[in-house]
Amino acid sequence: MIETVNLVKHFGRLEALRGVSMKVQEGDIYGLIGPNGAGKSTMFRILSTIMRPTSGVATICGVPVSQGDKVRKLIGYMPDVFGVYEDMTVYEYLEFFAAAYYIKSKERKALINGVLELTDLGFKKAAMVKSLSRGMQQRLGVARVLVHDPKVLILDEPASGLDPRARIELRELLKELRRLGKTILISSHILSELAEICNRIGIIEKGALVFEGTKEDLSSRLSGLEAICIEVDGKREEALCFLGAHPGVDKALIEDGFIRVRLKGDFKDVPGLLGSMVSAGYRISRFNPEEPSLEAAFMALTKGKLA
Amino acid sequence: MFLAAIVGAVALWWALDAPDGSGRRMTLSDSAEFGRKMFVWLSFLLMTGAALLTPAVTADLLTGEKKANTLGLLLLTRLSPVIIVRDKALSRIAYMGQLVVLCMPFLFICMMFGGVSSWQIVAVVGSIFAIILTGLAAGLFFSTVLQNYVSALCASYAFMFAYLLVLPTAIGMALAFIRGAEIWLAFASPFMALVLIVEPRFITGPELEALKSAWTGPLGAGLVMLLASVVICTRLLPRHAELRPAAASRGGLTGLASASAWKVLLSVPVLPFIFLAEIFERRRGIGRNPVLWREAAVTKRSGRLATVYVSGVILYLFAGILAICAASGNINLDVLYQIAVAFFVFSEFFLFLAASVTSAVSLTQEREEGTFEVLISTALRTRHIVLGKFLGVLRSCAVLAVFPAVFAVIAGASGRVFPGVVALSIAFLLLQAAGVSAMAVYFSAVSSTSVKAAGLAIVGGIVALVAPMVATAVLADVFGNSRAFEEVLFSLGPGVLPATLLADTPYKMAAPGTLLLSAFAFVSIGLLSLLAATHRLNSETGREGGGSGMSRWLGAARSALSARSR
Numbered sequence: 010m011i012e013t014v015n016l017v018k019h020f021g022r023l024e025a026l027r028g029v030s031m032k033v034q035e036g037d038i039y040g041l042i043g044p045n046g047a048g049k050s051t052m053f054r055i056l057s058t059i060m061r062p063t064s065g066v067a068t069i070c071g072v073p074v075s076q077g078d079k080v081r082k083l084i085g086y087m088p089d090v091f092g093v094y095e096d097m098t099v100y101e102y103l104e105f106f107a108a109a110y111y112i113k114s115k116e117r118k119a120l121i122n123g124v125l126e127l128t129d130l131g132f133k134k135a136a137m138v139k140s141l142s143r144g145m146q147q148r149l150g151v152a153r154v155l156v157h158d159p160k161v162l163i164l165d166e167p168a169s170g171l172d173p174r175a176r177i178e179l180r181e182l183l184k185e186l187r188r189l190g191k192t193i194l195i196s197s198h199i200l201s202e203l204a205e206i207c208n209r210i211g212i213i214e215k216g217a218l219v220f221e222g223t224k225e226d227l228s229s230r231l232s233g234l235e236a237i238c239i240e241v242d243g244k245r246e247e248a249l250c251f252l253g254a255h256p257g258v259d260k261a262l263i264e265d266g267f268i269r270v271r272l273k274g275d276f277k278d279v280p281g282l283l284g285s286m287v288s289a290g291y292r293i294s295r296f297n298p299e300e301p302s303l304e305a306a307f308m309a310l311t312k313g314k315l316a
Numbered sequence: 317m318f319l320a321a322i323v324g325a326v327a328l329w330w331a332l333d334a335p336d337g338s339g340r341r342m343t344l345s346d347s348a349e350f351g352r353k354m355f356v357w358l359s360f361l362l363m364t365g366a367a368l369l370t371p372a373v374t375a376d377l378l379t380g381e382k383k384a385n386t387l388g389l390l391l392l393t394r395l396s397p398v399i400i401v402r403d404k405a406l407s408r409i410a411y412m413g414q415l416v417v418l419c420m421p422f423l424f425i426c427m428m429f430g431g432v433s434s435w436q437i438v439a440v441v442g443s444i445f446a447i448i449l450t451g452l453a454a455g456l457f458f459s460t461v462l463q464n465y466v467s468a469l470c471a472s473y474a475f476m477f478a479y480l481l482v483l484p485t486a487i488g489m490a491l492a493f494i495r496g497a498e499i500w501l502a503f504a505s506p507f508m509a510l511v512l513i514v515e516p517r518f519i520t521g522p523e524l525e526a527l528k529s530a531w532t533g534p535l536g537a538g539l540v541m542l543l544a545s546v547v548i549c550t551r552l553l554p555r556h557a558e559l560r561p562a563a564a565s566r567g568g569l570t571g572l573a574s575a576s577a578w579k580v581l582l583s584v585p586v587l588p589f590i591f592l593a594e595i596f597e598r599r600r601g602i603g604r605n606p607v608l609w610r611e612a613a614v615t616k617r618s619g620r621l622a623t624v625y626v627s628g629v630i631l632y633l634f635a636g637i638l639a640i641c642a643a644s645g646n647i648n649l650d651v652l653y654q655i656a657v658a659f660f661v662f663s664e665f666f667l668f669l670a671a672s673v674t675s676a677v678s679l680t681q682e683r684e685e686g687t688f689e690v691l692i693s694t695a696l697r698t699r700h701i702v703l704g705k706f707l708g709v710l711r712s713c714a715v716l717a718v719f720p721a722v723f724a725v726i727a728g729a730s731g732r733v734f735p736g737v738v739a740l741s742i743a744f745l746l747l748q749a750a751g752v753s754a755m756a757v758y759f760s761a762v763s764s765t766s767v768k769a770a771g772l773a774i775v776g777g778i779v780a781l782v783a784p785m786v787a788t789a790v791l792a793d794v795f796g797n798s799r800a801f802e803e804v805l806f807s808l809g810p811g812v813l814p815a816t817l818l819a820d821t822p823y824k825m826a827a828p829g830t831l832l833l834s835a836f837a838f839v840s841i842g843l844l845s846l847l848a849a850t851h852r853l854n855s856e857t858g859r860e861g862g863g864s865g866m867s868r869w870l871g872a873a874r875s876a877l878s879a880r881s882r
Binding site: 054057058059060078081082084086087088090092093094095097101104105106108109110111114153157 | 602603604605606607609610685686687688689690691692693694695696697857
């Protein structure tokens with residue numbers, strides 16, 4: 010559905026993309042993860058026909074992005090900035106974009122009502138865009154990209170700046186869109202944000218794709234980075250010595266009143282470890298598994314690959 | 317460049333032959349005449365520069381803070397509103413003062429040629445500072461009470477134009493029967509002061525002595541206006557710290573319903589026009605070009621109140637001056653004709669200003685607000701975007717064309733011009749507004765910020781409209797008249813053609829050839845600008861280059877013009 014081969018983009022001497030090859034299958038929710046400045050937005054702009062690559066090939070549904078007129082009908086692009094006309098009503102805003110996709114005026118009303126219902130914004134139809142909350146404006150952005158019923162959605166950091174409730178709503182909306190058969194390419198700089206909804210993940214760092222695969226592939230690549238935080242009642246120093254000597258523990262140290270333990274294996278070893286602590290007479294009041302941070306993932310995934 | 321210009325001016329002094337073209341070196345009297353003429357043009361150039369630049373650099377003082385949502389934060393600090401407003405004003409005074417000081421060597425070079433006295437230099441600099449202070453006062457006030465840069469800029473320019481040109485001219489005409497009245501008018505108007513200071517040859521005795529200190533009047537008035545503006549803005553600042561809530565920006569009759577009493581009073585003369593515009597707008601839907609609809613309907617909606625207030629000011633001023641004339645018993649068809657022509661120029665200026673500034677920010681605002689990327693990722697073709705912006709702005713400014721047309725008809729009704737000339741001047745007015753607007757759309761396509769685009773559009777508009785005429789006048793003045801040369805240059809940029817058709821001036825040329833050439837010049841400027849803007853957007857966004865072909869583009873124009881409501 011979306012394919013790039015050796016995609017390169019230079020801005021003067023800066024190499025924003027360094028030969029990115031990526032493949033998104035039909036029906037995928039593909040999460041592109043990377044820190045700020047990694048090249049995610051550049052990649053999305055190229056795929057959205059807004060920017061030309063320096064070299065390489067990018068296609069959407071088999072159509073090269075150089076054929077902008079054809080590609081733009083196939084995609085719905087939401088940039089990292091909201092890009093909403095605040096001085097229009099919600100309905101006017103969506104009608105504007107329906108007209109921008111040359112949808113006939115007779116068909117617009119039903120289409121707009123449909124996307125408003127899907128995004129749960131029907132009750133705000135006559136409200137000015139400016140009066141919507143950030144979460145609602147984000148949903149309006151999603152409604153906009155759906156108005157011409159594209160096959161592919163390209164969403165650049167759609168959850169950025171949203172509160173937890175709005176994030177959950179957005180996540181549910183994206184799952185619903187997947188059920189409707191849309192292929193979604195989505196970006197974020199927060200690994201856990203996408204882990205739940207994406208079936209495939211790509212990690213981009215300094216313009217290069219350092220990882221591409223399923224969530225399971227990523228988990229296996231990151232094994233060894235798992236850690237747990239344990240809080241014990243009293244005898245903290247002794248517990249630290251006990252854990253340091255445990256065969257399943259790679260490293261243990263005290264941080265903010267917790268004992269932070271990095272495991273040699275994965276989370277399957279945790280029950281055994283906690284059991285042995287209890288057997289040794291330590292009283293565990295709390296414990297919390299800790300996912301590998303994006304920074305840690307990058308360190309592991311880019312080791313020896315990047316200059 | 318600055319030093320090179322000074323050196324060039326001095327070299328010109330040495331190199332020039334006598335102005336009679338005989339090949340002999342300039343004598344002292346030739347030199348004095350040359351210096352005097354240079355001084356006259358330089359003074360008017362500096363005045364125009366100060367009048368245009370000061371509002372441009374001041375109108376964003378507080379609108380910029382409002383747009384970035386930083387004004388509220390600024391008021392939360394320990395800085396008081398007085399300090400914020402005062403220091404912002406001082407920074408711009410320093411900037412403009414620096415520019416005036418940089419230009420002073422040129423005035424001294426005029427003195428070196430002879431024919432210019434030291435008191436004239438002091439008086440000209442004083443008058444220019446008066447204009448700067450007035451511009452600052454207007455820019456600061458409108459920047460505080462209005463929401464965006466464009467509205468504040470247009471309102472400041474309208475104020476400057478009325479204060480500097482229309483009001484003194486109209487009052488001068490009304491007081492024409494009082495001998496020596498213009499000397500005392502110079503104490504109130506920087507423009508009148510400047511006119512008399514640079515050409516004092518026909519003024520003698522006590523009137524000349526009075527004239528030498530005339531610049532102190534406008535300077536004092538400018539200072540008072542600035543102080544009043546600072547005080548008023550200090551009071552108003554906390555109220556205008558944030559952008560108005562969405563409901564209040566709806567404009568039109570809905571917006572007026574929630575406006576204060578003085579605003580309603582100001583808009584009374586133009587209520588019929590708003591009413592008609594709203595009925596017309598309701599009958600139209602988005603149609604086939606959404607960009608056109610947005611520019612015409614939504615921009616008009618938010619900018620309509622500003623238009624209403626300025627139009628109200630124009631009509632009240634017109635009525636007020638007619639009342640002064642009537643009260644002084646100085647009213648007849650000649651006076652009515654002259655006042656109508658003066659107001660025709662004023663409303664023509666405002667139409668051009670609104671059309672060019674609105675066009676200039678049409679694409680840059682999309683860039684600044686992050687909607688440009690969204691717009692160009694849609695299926696809309698760039699030629700439709702450019703054309704939509706251009707036609708939409710023209711449609712939104714259409715109501716402003718009503719006022720110059722009304723004044724042209726009043727001038728025609730006085731019996732001083734033929735009805736055909738009135739129709740011709742209105743037709744040229746519309747043609748020029750379209751040309752200027754198209755040029756501004758191009759500047760919008762090539763600029764990254766609204767301030768830059770508006771500046772380019774204003775300078776470009778003035779160059780296209782006025783510069784050939786000024787250049788012709790200067791060349792004719794210095795090197796002697798050549799009718800054919802004058803006609804050709806004038807036709808290439810006849811910015812004041814609509815007004816000069818109406819008014820009885822030496823530049824009145826109704827030769828069909830000249831008019832055709834002029835129309836051709838503006839149609840060419842317009843078409844080339846729109847094609848260049850389309851090409852620029854295509855190359856910027858990596859779209860296919862073939863999209864800007866003339867035949868495709870004209871097809872888009874036909875399609876947009878035939879688009880009607882759903």
